[in-house]
Amino acid sequence: MTPATTTTVPASTSSAELDAIAGRAADAAPRWAAQPPQDRARALVAAADALEENRAELVAIAIGETGLAEARLSGELTRTAVQLRLFADTIVDGAYLDVRIDEADPHFALGVRPDIRRYRIPVGPVLNFAASNFPFAFSVAGGDTAAALAAGNPVIVKAHSGHPKLSERTGAVVAAALEAAGAPAGTLQLIYGQEAGVELLTDARVAAGSFTGSIRAGRILADIAAARPAPIPFYGELGSVNPAFVTRAALAERADALADGYVASVSGSAGQLCTKPGFLFLPAGHGLDDTLAARAGAVAEHRLLNPGIAAGYRDRRTSILAAPGVTPIAEGSLRFDDAGQGWATPTIVRVRADDLAAQRDALLGEAFGPLSVVVEYDDEDELAARADDLFEGNLTGTVHAGAGEASAPLRSLIGWITGHAGRVLFDGWPTGVAVTPAMQHGGPWPATTNDSSTSVGTAAIDRFLRPVAYQDVPQALLPEPLQDANPWGVPQLRSAAGQSQAWGAAAR
């Protein structure tokens, strides 16, 4: 394993370089957007293939820079390639363009209706701030990049400082594959440095931002995007504590399996996942302390991503362990090596629900690392109200119930999760997000800056498109997807003349 400190760290991108990069992205934008979706899809598949062809080199660099395990990183590279192919599939038939054609209608309910045709066009260059904890899947060629490229936008990635060498190599591999497959130069570019990222976010040529990281950094960037002379959308995936709730019936059915699954979800990738369950509600008298302690004690020491994250984890862990009412179940460990890297084993603590409510400032924030809090409750009737009192928005909320259980408190709890999270899980654990058409990875603030969107799943493409309508434009001057001849063969949803006369009839 190569210590991170020996890699060559690219210098922070200068203002002059940022100007040139934004210029190249702006030049590439109309040419990339003009490619038929089939051509862009081919380029995404080529990028996926190139990632897999360079697997050995890229994973080796990633191990050294992040401390994550080879199996995890190799799996993440596969996921990243699969994401690119999924977005190729998402665009290849053109359904994502959402083509709507209203035929001219002399009998329209509000007078003569012109011919109106609408579809979605790419927003323009997207600035994507990469994450620390997914050096492939939420980084240079990750989900945000794949979605923005698929939509037809050039992407500029602000590389994460935790894996600069990997970012550089991934960028070179993927940009070369895209260009070899016909993408214009400047379709994928990288920048380095926090200040460079902030500076580019205010550049008029940047049309949207995306981000995965902390609430603090995400809020700063979201505020910058909103305060621009011309504000732009900013899609940040920030902090989440992902509460999980276990009913008495579930505990009676499968206590050991619950302990196994919980500790695995808390400790996987050293707890450095957006969907780590930060709080597990167990009925008082659950009797799981010893089992949890044994499971946590069996987890091998794992390096944290970088010294900054390790220092943050140390502080959060110290204050949680010191909070009144908190009792360690598995105290775990944290040590720093000579290179300044932190190494940890899982810390599991317990607290009574009343004490958690009394210590909310000390306990409720996200602890990014392998730590989770068991919250002991008395009565299932109280769970929904407790959750409502304690938590803001989350990416996920999880329920473990007994077979066939469908009590009123359980329904209330599901209702609360639905109102405060993007994903409701049953009898599973929120880590390991499936990349699929129906996935929703987003939730009310502070889980994201914008809970109408997702950063995982095919709907993620919606963030990087905007609609334009054409009224009475001659066929020869219409974009291909809107022409009656439909040369790209995309789905066209037509509203025929005369339909408006019946509006409302179906609801009477």
Add this chain to the structure above:
Amino acid sequence: MTPATTTTVPASTSSAELDAIAGRAADAAPRWAAQPPQDRARALVAAADALEENRAELVAIAIGETGLAEARLSGELTRTAVQLRLFADTIVDGAYLDVRIDEADPHFALGVRPDIRRYRIPVGPVLNFAASNFPFAFSVAGGDTAAALAAGNPVIVKAHSGHPKLSERTGAVVAAALEAAGAPAGTLQLIYGQEAGVELLTDARVAAGSFTGSIRAGRILADIAAARPAPIPFYGELGSVNPAFVTRAALAERADALADGYVASVSGSAGQLCTKPGFLFLPAGHGLDDTLAARAGAVAEHRLLNPGIAAGYRDRRTSILAAPGVTPIAEGSLRFDDAGQGWATPTIVRVRADDLAAQRDALLGEAFGPLSVVVEYDDEDELAARADDLFEGNLTGTVHAGAGEASAPLRSLIGWITGHAGRVLFDGWPTGVAVTPAMQHGGPWPATTNDSSTSVGTAAIDRFLRPVAYQDVPQALLPEPLQDANPWGVPQLRSAAGQSQAWGAAAR
């Protein structure tokens, strides 16, 4: 006609009242959201019917408060009822829920995939700031309200100070109709006063904002929404100057018709429309001065909406007439009556394109009222670059070309409009926005705060929904639209097991 000053103006809503109103909206939210879309659709149709049943009274109040003509206001009431019925149709079959079901998949590309089901739920109470210039269609029961109600959200309307009595009556009529059709109390409520609107926009129970009005006010409100402890989406439709471009071929074919259409579009509703063409590019030597002057001179004097708008129009008109290089084609008139209301006839001026570029601060802002600027250009080659230099985002851009014309400059111009507006028009005028499935009423800043959305057309509902996914949730605990039994009979898009093995194949 009743002068506006004699109507009873409701007092500004107090903080205590705002708290009670927000509380009622929050109470109504889950009950309104839980109604099957067929039931909500019926309530929307009932609201539409109630508006039309009270047409005589409502239009009479509106005439007095706005100075708009009876035909225009009666037509607008019809449009408002049609919008409500259109949204009833939009939701009645449940397609808007965008249900996606990924079946559990043991052979998924990234390991075993759970059962994931996603649909869109209402965001929660929406605060809608009503517009001055559409006292029905963008006001209490207007498009934003219809879209938010259809999505399943309670709506609180901040009534516009220009038509308070109409707002109150419309609110009473529509709220009663909704409640009689089964909507919970608090589904539609009104507040009064700018300060009350600002205060409520920061209330944690408000989940989204919508607005139609000036750039200045819209920016203030958008900034407030973005700066909340938990930011919320804010959909503002602000300012637009809607440039229109006439080629030499179009002028040669139909000069008189162009003059007729232009003056009608500029002067309709005294130019107080978001889509009024503020700039008309004509080739130098167009010879239309006399025709335009005659057409404008034939337009009857029209009252402006209220004294504040009249004062703003006076200032803009004065500075435009005084700008170097500006020559009146039709100087028009503006006078104030004893009640402080302004009355105007159209003002058309001309300026050479070079002079417009030199006087951009004086000339480029929106002039809300019956004033438009003819811009004389030399060469069609220059149009796209001129436009790019002069204009920010717009709701619309219009081209008048000759029959079959498809020159490179024309294509460049269409390309520029596509990149800077939400709607591209050919051989027509942008006023008179059709309410149809394919309409796009929105565009890059400052036309709107968010150009991925529209405030006219069925896609407007997207603003008030957010997705939630359910993972491995038992059938009995799933929301109706996600159940296999599908009791609401909504469209369900299924991804079958095994599909992921072929991802990317279609693009190779």
